Amino acid sequence: MSNQEEVMEGSHAVAHAIKGADPEVIAAYPITPQTHIVEKLSQFVADGELDSEYVKVESEFSAMSSCVGSSATGARTYTATSSQGLLLMNEVLYNASGLRLPIVMGVANRALGAPINIWNDHSDSIGVRDAGWIQLYAETNQEALDMSIQAYEIAENQDVMLPTMVCMDGYILTHTYEPVSIPEREEIQDFLSPYEPEHKLDPENPETFGTVGFPRDYTEFRYQQFDAMDNATDVIKQVFDEYSDKFGREQRGLIEEYRTEDADIVLISLGSIMGVVKETVDSLREEGKKIGAIKVRAFRPSPAQELIEAIKGSDVIAVLDKNVSIGKKGALFTELKDELYSSDVNPLAKNFIVGLGGRDVPEDSVKKIAKKAEKAKEHGRVKKEIEFIDLKEVYDND
Amino acid sequence: MREIRIHGRGGQGSVTAAELLAESAFEDGLQAQAFPAFGVERRGAPVKAFARLSEEKIRRRSQIYTPNYVIIQDPTLLGTVDVTEGIQDDGLMIVNTSEDKESVDIETQADLITIDATEIALDILGKPIMNTALLGAFSGATGEVSLEAMQRRVQKRFPGKIGEKNAEVMKKAKKVVEE
Incomplete structure (x- = not known):
């Protein structure tokens, strides 16, 4: 097996x-x-290295519509997009999931307009979290390329049959060159089960896709999707494990814990920000602080149950969201807090909005967050549940 | 970890230089990362590119604020861009200019070397594309990355005559800096 690493741009690693x-x-x-x-x-297609039908379309709406058509015939299908492009697909995203089509889509996470902004945050994919797609988030380019392969094995599992987004931070990962190890084509083929859907569009054996769901049946369609997403939890874990074993990785579970064993304070987030979060944990540990971090790999299905298990015993959790629901809070925070209500785990919880529209999140900002979490621990309560980090002074009423 | 910032103008190959630097360092056995200043680049406009080198796996992905090394591809940037921003006192700045270091308009505690990279490029390539010359100079001045790895990488990226000539440019620039 090849485990040769080479330095490559994140986008190209995913393409490989x-x-x-x-x-x-x-x-x-x-x-x-x-x-x-x-x-x-x-x-790759033009050079004859990849035998795919590459459909050039005139919009993202058409891109996803073509994907729905091709996937319904039983063809393994791929697309990728960002930001406004993902929003333009929105209507078809629901169809892809409702029709139970295991399309895999790369999302290079980018902010939404207005104001127009081409830089990174998670508003785009978080904005379509209810479309019925599995959502995986990568910290590194290695993870992004591995997840792009794993995504097919997860999505095409007969107990799942849901489309899957592999989210990687725009620019921060897509445009960064770093060492990656890309499995050989034969190894990938050997890892992936052949895609043989139970139902497909086939002139020899006609079936109907996309009929009306009358009030009599519609709820059951949604229930089945809901159930399938639930099944995805175990399937993801299993696929991550098998992949890690086969390719020598350690990417297991919907979440990854970092120095949480005895941590009073736990920082929780997803995506590429986890690198600097882990570094900050290391430097604060050196100062004797009991702090740890948790990386979320899967946002859909919900990682909440695993998160609750992992934060047992901690006093304060600080959730870093690169998105914000205007009028509410960050998505990861709201969802985690929701699950805590019916559990016996009850730490103080703070939400920090960071890195919107490409604003950099250096170690100093993460330290600021850790300090605020520490303060909450000292006071035994949370004064402000949501805070925007590194706001310009004129707005910062701290 | 060593952090490097490259200043240039759109079209001068700053991003390519950062990428080649990371690729070569990795060939030498280091961990490496390269990324552009994420912006809307236009030909001729000031651009920046970055690289990190380390013995350990590189987890940090934030921007670079306090570089150990700064490479300036275009002397006309000196009046318009704060090229010294955040440079560490024990760092090194490499400037492409025909002037000697005493007459260059840079105030810094860091070490400073100048090299006429454009002249080397014009001489060997016949074009004022000086990014590879500055990589050679970086290799000579810092020893962080070997000339051989850089030459292999540039020839991999630009097979044939162009790669060969750029490898020659690198060697020449390294020699000039070492003299």
Whole structure:
């Protein structure tokens, strides 16, 4: 098995992984900062290295519509997008999931307008969290490319059959060169089960996809999706384990704990921010602080049960969200807190909104967050539940 | 960990230089990362690119604020961009200019070397594309990355005559800096 690492751009690493997964159809529309992924894939097709039907479309709406069509015929399908592109797909995203089509989509996370902004946050994918797609989030380019392969094995599992987004931070991962190890095509093919859906569009054996769901049946369709997402929890764990064993990785579970054993304070987030979060934990540990971190790999299905288990015994949790629901709070925070209500785990909980529209999150900002969490612990209560970090002074009423 | 910032203008290959630097360092057995200043680049406009080198796996992905090394590809940037920003006192700045270091308009505690990288590029490539010359100079001045790894990487990226000539540019620039 090849475990040779090479330095490569994140987008290209994902394109190589997808090439190995050998999708029969790719339908995509370019948008910054995702473009390099599909550009590379289209080059593979043009050079004859990848035998896919590459469909050039005139919008993201058409891209996802083509994906729905191709996936319904039983073809393994891929697309990728960002930001406004993902929003333009919104209507079709629900169809892809409702039709139970295991499409895999790369999302290069980018902020939403207005004001127009091409830089990273999670507003786009979090904004479509209810569309019935599995959502995986990568911390590194290695994880992004591995997840792009794992996504097919998860999505196409007969107990799941749900489309899957592999989310990677725009620019911060997509445009960064770093060492990655890309499995050989044969190894990827060997890892992935062949895609043989129980139902597909086939002229020899006609079936109907997308009929009306009358009030008599509609609820059951939704219940089945809900149930399938529930099944995805175990399937994801199993696929992550099998992949880690086969390719020598340690990417297991819906979450990853970092120095949480005896931690009073736990920082929780998802995506590429976890690198600096872990570094901050290390430097605060050196100062004798009992602090740890948890990385969330899967946002859908919900990682809440695993999170609750992991934060047992901690005094304060600080959830860092790169998104905010206007009028409410960050998504990871609200969802985790919701689950805590009916559990016997009851730490103080604070939500920090960070890194919107590409604002950098250096170690100093994470230290600031840790300090605020510490203060909550000292006072035994949370004064302000949600705080925007590094706000310009004129707005910071701290 | 060592952090590097490259200043250039759109079209001068700053991003390519950062990428080649990371690739070469990795070949030498270091961990490496390279990324552009995420912006809307236009030809001729000031641009920045970054690299990190380390013995350990690199987890940090925030921007670079206190570089150990700064490479300045275009002397016309000196009046418009704060090229010294955050440079560490024991750091090193490498400037592409025909002037000697005493007459360069930079005030810094860090070490400073100048090299006429454009002249080397014009001489060997026949074009004022000086990013590879500055990489050679970086290798010579810092020893962080070997010339051989850089030469292999540039020839991998630009196969044939162009790669060969750039490898020659690197060697020449390294020699100039070491003299």
